[in-house]
Amino acid sequence: MKEIAPELRLRLYETMLRIRRFEEETGALFAAGELPGFVHLSIGQEAVPTGICAALGHEDTITATHRGHGHIIAKGADLGRMMAELMGKRTGYGAGKGGSMHIFSVDLGVLGANGILGAGQPIAVGAGLSAKLQGSDRVSVTFFGEGASAQGGVHEAMNLAAVWKLPVVFVAEINGYAELTPYQYHVSVPSMVDRAGGYGIPAVSVDGNDVEAVYEAAVEGVARARSGGGPVLIEARTTRWHGHFEGDRQLYRPAEELESLADHDPLTRQADRLVAAGLLGEEGLNVLERRVVEEVAEAVAFGRGSPEAAPEDALLHVYASEGAGAAGAAEVTR
Amino acid sequence: MKEIAPELRLRLYETMLRIRRFEEETGALFAAGELPGFVHLSIGQEAVPTGICAALGHEDTITATHRGHGHIIAKGADLGRMMAELMGKRTGYGAGKGGSMHIFSVDLGVLGANGILGAGQPIAVGAGLSAKLQGSDRVSVTFFGEGASAQGGVHEAMNLAAVWKLPVVFVAEINGYAELTPYQYHVSVPSMVDRAGGYGIPAVSVDGNDVEAVYEAAVEGVARARSGGGPVLIEARTTRWHGHFEGDRQLYRPAEELESLADHDPLTRQADRLVAAGLLGEEGLNVLERRVVEEVAEAVAFGRGSPEAAPEDALLHVYASEGAGAAGAAEVTR
Amino acid sequence: MKYHAAMREALRCELERDPAVFFMGEDVGLPGGIFAQSRGLYEEFGAERVRDTPAGELGFMGAAVGAALTGSRPVVEISFADFFMTCIDQLVNQAAKIRYMSGGQAKVPLTVITFGGAGRNAGPQHSGSYEAWLGSVPGLRVVMPSTPHDVQGLLKAAIRSDDPTIVILNKALLGIADDSEPGVEPIPFGKAVVRREGEHVTIVAWSAMVQTALEAADILAAEDGVSCEVIDLRSIQPLDGELLGASARKTGRVVTVQETVTFAGIGAEVAAEVSRRAFGWLDAPVQIVGPPFTPVPFAPAMEGFVLPGVGSIVGAVREIL
Amino acid sequence: MKYHAAMREALRCELERDPAVFFMGEDVGLPGGIFAQSRGLYEEFGAERVRDTPAGELGFMGAAVGAALTGSRPVVEISFADFFMTCIDQLVNQAAKIRYMSGGQAKVPLTVITFGGAGRNAGPQHSGSYEAWLGSVPGLRVVMPSTPHDVQGLLKAAIRSDDPTIVILNKALLGIADDSEPGVEPIPFGKAVVRREGEHVTIVAWSAMVQTALEAADILAAEDGVSCEVIDLRSIQPLDGELLGASARKTGRVVTVQETVTFAGIGAEVAAEVSRRAFGWLDAPVQIVGPPFTPVPFAPAMEGFVLPGVGSIVGAVREIL
Ligand SMILES: Cc1ncc(C[n+]2csc(CCOP(=O)(O)OP(=O)(O)O)c2C)c(N)n1
Ligand SMILES: Cc1ncc(C[n+]2csc(CCOP(=O)(O)OP(=O)(O)O)c2C)c(N)n1
Ligand SMILES: [Mg+2]
Numbered sequence A, B: 001m002k003e004i005a006p007e008l009r010l011r012l013y014e015t016m017l018r019i020r021r022f023e024e025e026t027g028a029l030f031a032a033g034e035l036p037g038f039v040h041l042s043i044g045q046e047a048v049p050t051g052i053c054a055a056l057g058h059e060d061t062i063t064a065t066h067r068g069h070g071h072i073i074a075k076g077a078d079l080g081r082m083m084a085e086l087m088g089k090r091t092g093y094g095a096g097k098g099g100s101m102h103i104f105s106v107d108l109g110v111l112g113a114n115g116i117l118g119a120g121q122p123i124a125v126g127a128g129l130s131a132k133l134q135g136s137d138r139v140s141v142t143f144f145g146e147g148a149s150a151q152g153g154v155h156e157a158m159n160l161a162a163v164w165k166l167p168v169v170f171v172a173e174i175n176g177y178a179e180l181t182p183y184q185y186h187v188s189v190p191s192m193v194d195r196a197g198g199y200g201i202p203a204v205s206v207d208g209n210d211v212e213a214v215y216e217a218a219v220e221g222v223a224r225a226r227s228g229g230g231p232v233l234i235e236a237r238t239t240r241w242h243g244h245f246e247g248d249r250q251l252y253r254p255a256e257e258l259e260s261l262a263d264h265d266p267l268t269r270q271a272d273r274l275v276a277a278g279l280l281g282e283e284g285l286n287v288l289e290r291r292v293v294e295e296v297a298e299a300v301a302f303g304r305g306s307p308e309a310a311p312e313d314a315l316l317h318v319y320a321s322e323g324a325g326a327a328g329a330a331e332v333t334r
Numbered sequence C, D: 001m002k003y004h005a006a007m008r009e010a011l012r013c014e015l016e017r018d019p020a021v022f023f024m025g026e027d028v029g030l031p032g033g034i035f036a037q038s039r040g041l042y043e044e045f046g047a048e049r050v051r052d053t054p055a056g057e058l059g060f061m062g063a064a065v066g067a068a069l070t071g072s073r074p075v076v077e078i079s080f081a082d083f084f085m086t087c088i089d090q091l092v093n094q095a096a097k098i099r100y101m102s103g104g105q106a107k108v109p110l111t112v113i114t115f116g117g118a119g120r121n122a123g124p125q126h127s128g129s130y131e132a133w134l135g136s137v138p139g140l141r142v143v144m145p146s147t148p149h150d151v152q153g154l155l156k157a158a159i160r161s162d163d164p165t166i167v168i169l170n171k172a173l174l175g176i177a178d179d180s181e182p183g184v185e186p187i188p189f190g191k192a193v194v195r196r197e198g199e200h201v202t203i204v205a206w207s208a209m210v211q212t213a214l215e216a217a218d219i220l221a222a223e224d225g226v227s228c229e230v231i232d233l234r235s236i237q238p239l240d241g242e243l244l245g246a247s248a249r250k251t252g253r254v255v256t257v258q259e260t261v262t263f264a265g266i267g268a269e270v271a272a273e274v275s276r277r278a279f280g281w282l283d284a285p286v287q288i289v290g291p292p293f294t295p296v297p298f299a300p301a302m303e304g305f306v307l308p309g310v311g312s313i314v315g316a317v318r319e320i321l
């Protein structure tokens, strides 16, 4: 493995911090009743999307999950438009129609978070297929958890990608739970690497709380997919800190497990590394912290200051052929 | 492996012969325009259901496929009621409502042939589940092909059976094709044994044209499932002689392949063995042949002689709670 | 009793009554359900009969069909009705048709409970109900209780029925309560109920829209002196055509209200039924009230706009007076 | 041109016109389709653009959605409409809603071709159509051509449309031919067509039932001196409400005929539409003709019994004269 460039190591940390602070703020806003519907936070899991997306180019695409804020931020999303979407505002990525579970950014190659388990994986295979058909070297990445792995859609996607040798990177983000029950309720093998073997898909398991380990695996997997080697799978074992959704009191989790969450903190780990390597001191950390906090605060301010979706906006964007769609989309661009 | 009892070795041959002659007759009747709809024949594959079902007891259940005549005959079905069903007669297993692709016999534990790929496997898992819940040592067997293996339902069934350690035997009946395209269009690994590994399901691959080999694998797999060892998978590699459905001219198959079909004949192989072992001579073979041919002729006569389903019978059996169902079912019992 | 407690109560009663009954779904066991709808059942009946499933509906729905075919009486929860889309083959092509295809040999005593309905800002993929789809499948029964009392009665009837039955609960009703006690008797399928008697107009509603219809009736009585009869369908398949016809013949005017898009929906079916049975008595076309033809949007203002409220019902009634 | 050849012709034309178009499905490539519907396309356009899939509809339907989101224009074949049940989530929760959920950013130019319909003794799991279901999903378009000419025109329109569109062909029509030539122009969605003008009764049909309706009209003209207007819907979503309303106002009597069960079906929707637009002009309730509420049985005698024939249409018309 090549050394990771110092700048990138710093950026990995910053991206994780951006996800963390965005989601903490989201949790607070939700608790305060400022966000409608329900939200799933990925606090504790930031290393996975961060490490993966750092290995991607702008043209590459991802499909995210119901717990997708991190994936989408790591792919470069604007925090303001994300927050606006969570608030149901007109300026949100979905003009307030989708909410937290349905954030798309076609420009950034975000082909949707998804409220249906196992649906994003076939879609990602299609993105890989069109790359092949178009002669592009675009790579398609799809995130899913242990719960989703029980879905037929994930199976059909892996099989199809393998039969057609498509440039798809399957990222199994294993956080120990699917809703309120643990891994072994959903999967019969110790690791998704075993599952990948059932399709002949090369796979690797990495410490999903180590952003550099994730990044290195991603670089290798993405390179393989990009160069025509067919699909790969990366299992990243990580830790969900919050409940399945905000409001879930996690009574089903052992107390020791809940108490030791911070031991796995991917941010602390990366910060310590950067400090040890002399890349960052206390002051540097503070600067980053302030920058991110400010960015999140701006996002919240943007969301709050944005116009509510007008009731009749509900009628827009059902059909492309009605023409209303294009106009509507243009309006929400900042 | 223990020796197989001579009587059973003979019975294995006879069951295969019964399937073969039944299906040959079916093909002839179809060509003559006597059977409505369409039919899928399993000629050449007789060793698979025969070897598997010989390891089962009456209480054990199976789910069959669209190419299911062999499975159902091997489980003990009455050829007359089967033929009547193919003819759409009132005395058929489905009272003429289902046809070739939907034969059930609740009494024999035949939980349906199925016209939907990947649907029988979760149903079989449910039969295994109820066995467990009822404290029964019943085993549930499900047949599927390489084509079906691409379906999400097969995945969900394997995963569920493995997570819950249910007494389910998955039989992958690999005949080289799914409709008009070969194995590798549908599966990315050389064998279903690899696929089973993705669930931690113990698996074995056998020569599906050797009925004794299939039987031996079945005895072992069924014993394991019955004794609480959880699901197993048996891959049986076999050969489809006819087209996907009758009328398919198989233009997509290499000429040499079509010419060499008889080299794999499971009946010849078993007959040769029985002769070599001194269990059967020319005359014995003839006796069996005459008995089976007669049985098939009787089945055809029974079908032909049976009353057509009355048009208004279409209204029966939609709901159990209407009461009509029970009466209707009683009528069709010979 | 509360709406979700009524579900639990009916389950408890049936699990106790019949050892063949078992209950399974995502998080319904040890965690007690994401809406606390099954809390305590796991402790009472154990992990075998109150069973947490993997997050793969096609697998466990199919397993329920197989269990129903082999002597068990499974009750399955699909937490959001939208997730039917991942397992609907097992309902439509299997559960519903098996008895028929088997010529009456087999029965499929399967009960499916789901939470449908919008109004909770749950977004486009978590706000569906699909009663028109499932109701149009020969072989399936579909019921939609609007009160805790009916949750108990209809769910018990479903579990005791030998036919596959879908019980669609409504997320928006999770908070409601009535004075029903444990021990409600099973309610026969196909029986609608008059929630309010009236003379001038019949309003037909089901599930969460019943309450909205009753409020509209209050307003119409107070402001317009119009007397509305409000019918709660309760049973979607079969529909209570007799009661619908009788009420339409009495009032001569019918308005239906639903929270799902109206295209080929239950409102259209009710209108067809009413038209067959009471055409000569009708003074106006049946008004079918429902949302515009869009997915259910997330943002409260937009979701509120698409969902029919008291105002739309009042407006529809006034239009045909 | 023959019905299935028209499908091939439209595909050929669009594959040639637009390099972003590709076609995939089970056996549609090298083998040329199980009905020979794509014969020759593989040879002409190659294995990448005329693509044999594994037998897993959920996977390749989802892949089509993903491809449509990233600059391609996939055309997918689902050989029997019944198999929608295994992949319908990708149509209902994904393809149909993505544009909406993305606030208009994304488009999903996906075309799905399927063979629906009964009458071929294909049994309960191979005889469905599901136009009422798919037509009720906001975001989807649904068309059902009844002639080779319309197969060409509607399929081309579907492929050129930026919205996900389902083209339901009918197995029972595979043998028919008309005098259309290659080069039929795309037919705009939402335009029904009058197949026969008439004065006394409007018969509304679509897909295979159009021919049956025309035959019934012949009989009614000959035996009863009744002049029937026969409308072929062609487009299910959107429906041509204007033409339906105008015809109903002219004749005052409407009969719909369909080969799927009528509960919450397109007949009920047509009736609702007609009632909205022509209530005052109607002399009789709209008659909705369709099969009884059963699955489609296998045996010819039973299948023939459930499917509406000329006799049921003639009977329904006579009932309201
Ligand atoms: C088809 C479907 N079934 C069920 C659900 C409900 N559900 C939402 S998240 C979830 C658990 C997902 O677990 P996992 O895939 O491990 O992702 P995580 O929540 O841990 O990020 C479930 C069951 C759903 N959204 N879609
Ligand atoms: C869900 C579904 N998709 C497609 C089909 C059409 N179909 C019928 S048989 C078949 C191929 C099955 O291949 P395989 O599982 O290998 O079984 P075999 O026919 O070889 O016995 C296909 C695609 C179907 N019946 N069900
Ligand atoms: Mg998880």
Ligand SMILES: [Mg+2]
Pocket (backbone or CB within 6 Å): B145, B146, B147, B173, B174, B175, B176, B177, B178, B179
């Ligand atoms: Mg095969």
